[in-house]
Amino acid sequence: MRDKKYVLTEQDMPRQWYNIMADMPTPMEPPLHPGTGQPCGPEDLAPIFPMNLIEQEVSTQRWIDIPEEVLDKYAIWRPSPLYRAHNLEKTLDTPAKIYFKNEGVSPAGSHKPNTALAQAYYNKVAGTKKITTETGAGQWGSALAMCCSFFGIECKVFMVKISYNQKPYRRLMMETWGANCTASPSNETRAGRSILEKDPDSPGSLGMAISEAVEEAVSDDNTKYALGSVLNHVMIHQSIIGLEAIKQMKMAGDYPDIIIGSAGGGSNFAGLAMPFALDKINGRDIDIIAVEPTSCPTMTRGPFAYDFGDTVQMTPMLPMHTLGHNFVPAPIHAGGLRYHGMAPIVSQLILDNIVRPVSIHQIETFKAGFTFARSEGFISAPECNHAIAIAIREALKAKEEGKEKTILFNWSGHGLVDLAAYEAYMRGNLSDHELPQEQIDAALNDIAALPKPQQAT
Ligand SMILES: Cc1ncc(COP(=O)(O)O)c(C=O)c1O
Numbered sequence: 001m002r003d004k005k006y007v008l009t010e011q012d013m014p015r016q017w018y019n020i021m022a023d024m025p026t027p028m029e030p031p032l033h034p035g036t037g038q039p040c041g042p043e044d045l046a047p048i049f050p051m052n053l054i055e056q057e058v059s060t061q062r063w064i065d066i067p068e069e070v071l072d073k074y075a076i077w078r079p080s081p082l083y084r085a086h087n088l089e090k091t092l093d094t095p096a097k098i099y100f101k102n103e104g105v106s107p108a109g110s111h112k113p114n115t116a117l118a119q120a121y122y123n124k125v126a127g128t129k130k131i132t133t134e135t136g137a138g139q140w141g142s143a144l145a146m147c148c149s150f151f152g153i154e155c156k157v158f159m160v161k162i163s164y165n166q167k168p169y170r171r172l173m174m175e176t177w178g179a180n181c182t183a184s185p186s187n188e189t190r191a192g193r194s195i196l197e198k199d200p201d202s203p204g205s206l207g208m209a210i211s212e213a214v215e216e217a218v219s220d221d222n223t224k225y226a227l228g229s230v231l232n233h234v235m236i237h238q239s240i241i242g243l244e245a246i247k248q249m250k251m252a253g254d255y256p257d258i259i260i261g262s263a264g265g266g267s268n269f270a271g272l273a274m275p276f277a278l279d280k281i282n283g284r285d286i287d288i289i290a291v292e293p294t295s296c297p298t299m300t301r302g303p304f305a306y307d308f309g310d311t312v313q314m315t316p317m318l319p320m321h322t323l324g325h326n327f328v329p330a331p332i333h334a335g336g337l338r339y340h341g342m343a344p345i346v347s348q349l350i351l352d353n354i355v356r357p358v359s360i361h362q363i364e365t366f367k368a369g370f371t372f373a374r375s376e377g378f379i380s381a382p383e384c385n386h387a388i389a390i391a392i393r394e395a396l397k398a399k400e401e402g403k404e405k406t407i408l409f410n411w412s413g414h415g416l417v418d419l420a421a422y423e424a425y426m427r428g429n430l431s432d433h434e435l436p437q438e439q440i441d442a443a444l445n446d447i448a449a450l451p452k453p454q455q456a457t
Pocket of ligand 1: 136230265266336
C-alpha cells in the first residue's frame with residue numbers, strides 16, 4: 001500500500017516558531033501612529049495588545065521559543081497530518097504530485113487556533129481578563145473563543161453581519177466555548193453606530209468589525225484586542241505549519257516546486273510558506289503563490305501603501321497592499337478572504353518577488369472544492385477552495401507541459417459549517433462578481449492623503 005499520510009508525533013513538534021523578519025531581503029517599514037503619522041513605539045500599541053505580544057510584533061529574532069503550556073495544548077491537534085492527494089492526482093490525470101497540510105483537524109476546524117492559543121496564553125500571562133476581536137466567517141472568532149476558554153479569559157466577538165446571518169453554527173460554536181458574539185456593525189459601539197447611521201443595511205466588513213473590537217478594548221484597562229491575521233506575531237505563530245511540513249516533506253522524500261495558500265490577511269499562507277521561503281531567499285527555485293478572490297483583489301489590484309487596518313481609522317497605519325479601509329467587498333462566501341489589506345510581511349515579499357499573488361473567481365473555487373471532495377473526501381472551507389483551485393490549475397498545467405511538478409498547498413480548514421455555500425453552488429445560485437476599477441479608485445481616494453511608504457506603488 002502507498003503512503004497516504006505523513007504523521008509526526010508530539011515529540012517531533014517544533015519547539016520554536018520561525019520569524020521571517022530576521023531574513024527579509026528588504027527590512028519592513030514601521031507601523032505609523034493613527035493620530036500623529038509618526039512611527040509607532042511599543043507604548044503606542046500597549047492600550048490594544050499586551051507587551052509580550054508587542055515584543056514579538058517588532059522582534060527580528062529568527063527563532064522564538066514556544067512556551068511549554070502552548071505546546072501542551074497544541075498537542076490537542078498538532079502536529080497536523082500532511083497528505084498526498086493521490087486520488088485528486090488520478091482524477092486530474094496529472095504527472096504532478098500534490099500534497100496538502102491538513103489544518104482542519106483542530107477542534108475549531110481551521111488553522112486559526114495556532115495563533116489564538118498563543119495569543120490567549122500571552123494575554124493570560126499579562127493579566128488580561130477579557131479579549132475582544134472581529135471575525136468574518138467565524139473561523140477566527142470560534143478559534144479564539146475556544147482558546148480563551150482554555151485560559152479562563154472572557155471573549156467578545158464582533159462578527160461581520162453578512163456572515164453572522166449566513167453561518168449561524170459558527171456563532172453557536174463561539175457560544176458553546178463561552179464567548180459573546182454580536183453582529184457587526186452593531187449599536188454597542190460608537191464606531192458601529194456611526195457606520196449604521198450612514199448605511200443602516202450595511203452587510204459589515206472585517207474593517208468595521210475591527211473598529212468595534214478595538215474601541216471596546218481601549219475603553220477598559222483589563223481588556224485587550226486580538227487580531228486573527230495580518231500582524232507579524234500572527235505570522236510567527238502560524239509558522240508551525242510550515243516547520244512541520246518541512247519535516248513531513250522530508251519523510252515523503254520530496255520538496256515542493258510550488259507552494260499555495262489562500263490569503264485573506266495572509267496568515268495560513270504565510271504559516272505554510274514562510275519557512276520554505278527562506279530557501280527561496282537563499283536561491284532555491286520555488287513558486288510561492290498567494291491566492292485571493294477576484295472580488296477582493298488586495299494583492300493583485302491594490303497598491304502598496306500605508307493604510308489603517310480598520311474602517312474607523314483607530315488602528316496604526318500599516319505598510320501593505322490595500323484596497324482602502326472603506327472598501328466593502330461583494331458578499332462572497334469566503335468571508336475570511338473579504339479583507340481590504342494584506343499582511344505587511346506578505347506585501348513586502350510580493351514587492352521582493354518572493355511571493356506571487358493570483359486572484360480567482362468564486363465559482364471556479366467551488367468547482368474545485370467539489371472535485372476535491374469527490375476525490376479526497378474532505379469538504380473544504382470556501383477560503384480553502386481558493387488554494388485547491390490554483391493547485392488544480394497548476395497540476396493541469398504540469399500535465400500540459402509534461403512536467404512532474406511537486407505541489408504543496410495548505411488545506412486551511414473544513415467546510416462542514418459552510419454547507420449553505422455548497423448548496424448555493426449546487427442550486428446554481430452562486431455568481432462571480434466583477435469589480436469595476438471605479439469602485440477601487442473611489443475607495444483608494446480615501447487613503448490618498450496618508451503618508452507613503454518608501455516603496456509605494
Ligand atoms: C479556513 C480559512 N482559510 C483561510 C482564511 C484566510 O485567513 P488568513 O489569510 O489569515 O489565513 C480563513 C479566515 O477566516 C479561514 O477561515
